Amino acid sequence: MSKPTPLSGFPEYLPAQRMIEQNLIERIRSTFELYGFAPLETRAVEPMDQLLRKGETSKEVYVLRRLQEDPNAEKDDNALGLHFDLTVPFARFVLENSGKLQFPFRRYQIQKVWRGERPQEGRYREFLQADIDVVDRDNLPFHYDTEMPLVVGDALRSLPIPPATILVNNRKVCEGFYRGLGLEDPDEVLRTVDKLDKIGPVKVAELLVAKGASAAQAEACLQLAQISTSDASFVDRVRKLGVDNDLLTEGLEELARVVETANEHAPGLIRAELKIARGLDYYTGTVYETELQGYERYGSICSGGRYENLASSGNERFPGVGISIGVSRILGLLFGRDALTISRSVPTTVVVALPQEDLRVRCDQIARSLRSRRISTEVAPTAAKFGKQIRFAERRGIPYVWFPGADGEPDTIKDIRSGEQVEADAATWEPPAQDRTPLVQGV
Template sequence: MPISGFPEWLPAQRIIEQRVIDRIRSTFELYGFAPLETRSVEPLETLLSKGETSKEVYLLHRLQAEADAKDDDQLGLHFDLTVPFARFVVENAGKLQFPFRRYQIQKVWRGERPQEGRYREFLQADIDVVNRDSLPFHYDTEMPLVIGDALGGLPIPRARILVNNRKVCEGFYRGLGLTDTDQVLRTVDKLDKIGPEKVAALLVETAGATDAQAAACLELAAISAEDGSFVDAVRKLGVSDPLLDEGLDELVRVVETAREHAPGLVAADLKIARGLDYYTGTVYETQLRGYERFGSVCSGGRYDNLASSGKERFPGVGISIGVSRMLGVLFGKQALTVSRSVPTCVLVALPHEDQRAACDRIAGALRRRGIPTEVAPAAAKFGKQIQYADRRGIPYVWFPGEPDTVKDIRSGEQVDADVTAWQPPDADLHPSVSGEPQ
């Protein structure tokens, strides 16, 4: 019986997922990020201290745990990969070279209400850079470029990365005279879900804003641009604060760097806030063109205070691709297809059961040359063996004989073949993934 929010992809979908992961991993490594995998559980107090997640954390305990057991009844499954990564950095700081660049591709768990593209168990692919004491800002400008390369090499709709800076928002709210800037941020973050009228009412109700202050917050949130022109739009609102100035300078650097290296990839959007409390500067959200209503498929930001040990601080910046979220949305719209649902490129036909050993030797020779091969399950008529290959999308059937022959069952072309030399076209060697053009 299916359990809502815990996806199990069919083999064809799993092949697509693996191709996506391969592309993401290879791109991360091209940029020099090293692989890491952290444990799935963290102390509950660690998880509950990092944002509005208390209702979403899954607890872990033994069925037969003793009532007074202290060892494992306060563990929770991690809800993202940044919090465990920060803990890992603190614990292993003496063994790491800084700045430390790492990627993680792992499952995470959140007790959210399942819906299209939102799951309770899902795969994330993260990159982060952390450093001791201070982290140069140029790493904030690098993050979108890595994601643009990773997603740009996939047959999916074009990605658009929306960026903001918490300092812009907090400085603006301070300049308005609002003191509970965290509450204002959390409320503005709900804009897409509840709309501007309800956000304005909530600002008055929960953040102590006047109607005029609430209106100004909404005006700020309405500003967006693909170049530095957003700065003039903010200045026209007539609010000043040193933190606002700092945030605008940083945000311009992110937008203009991306504009130079990947035009059209990044846009400033001043309503982006991100719900997690640990972000302190740049924040990112990513939409797929044509799928904007499904929200962000890749997000992250700068955190200066997430990881610390005594007097030592490890500021960082990171961004995470929601692999399951992105694929779930695309699978739901049949926007991705794969050329076959099995890795097999060649089926070795079996003339008689007593020839299985010889057919296994043919398959072994092809496999040694990197050609995915299987032997027919039974010595049925060749027509049935071809049907078996066709149903599974296997493009070639190998017929043992004097000489051996191989048949492309799509075109019907059949040629003599030498097991030590025959090679399928590169396009047929592995399943290929394609998507709808957007």
């Protein structure tokens, strides 16, 4: 068999990288649970009619089918796809279980998703997301919109990554402003302005004029999109543009609440950025994107927003607000710069040296005693010379080697970094806190 080649867009991490990923996941999970979000995991597949209900991701959905057609299979088996985000399966889950859930329902979900887009740095076809959402029946109080950046801000600050800034806007601000200008299709204007970073203001203005806006209206849209503040001063700046609309007023009030609440919690965490819109159709109010300091050109690492109709059944409606951390996206960018390190490539804290093969049972007993107190331990693979066994530990960053005492002598343990070797009892010895588990650090 020839040597296999990597499959683009489907990352596979070495053990040290995988431990870094697990470390980050645990920190994110812990923060989510501190805010009372409950864990959820949904199935990997959804019916195609659910995945394609918005239409814009139809070219990115991976279809799931049998290699050989089974005439006895249920017809639904031929119309399944892998989920491309965690919002669609969450909406389905809420509908299916609405009679069993307590509302408002707060959930977090850390799970793989699949999207058939062109792989590039920080973007994959299989990737891990960490989502939180709050959903309610009929009406969801606005204070949950102000809570989302606080949760994610705490989660991101718990990670050994560069500082992050959450960019926030409100769809009502944009739509109300465009309607106040007299533009009849605010959604189309929003989609056009959303291309600002890709094609620049001149071409955006040209597109707006080509779609029916006057030059003055196009210029006003660009002026709105250029507003960026770290406090609520954006309200006065928008008002100075001279546009009046009730929906605009409502959006400005909501956006100001989000910014002011975040500034009380963590000054510098958030910035009002009136050009962001988010691409998905179901966002109706607050929208979030997040930049990582030093990696701004790669786009958002965390995004989400308010949706007034996450799911509906008959007369019953479930509005929600949510945000998603792109775990694989963050890791891909930082791994690409060697910007994350871990103190050792295995979980092991102690290697028990093996003086000779017929003493393996005794060495296993020592290891068992250490493991009983949650100290990660392994026994040396062979009864090689002690120098070779020490190098075995050293190559993998394992800090300690345990030497069983001979002829009634006490056991000793050696810190192979400092060379210090002391007597030790497997029933009571404890490593320093910083050595118990591998440490992850940003560079």
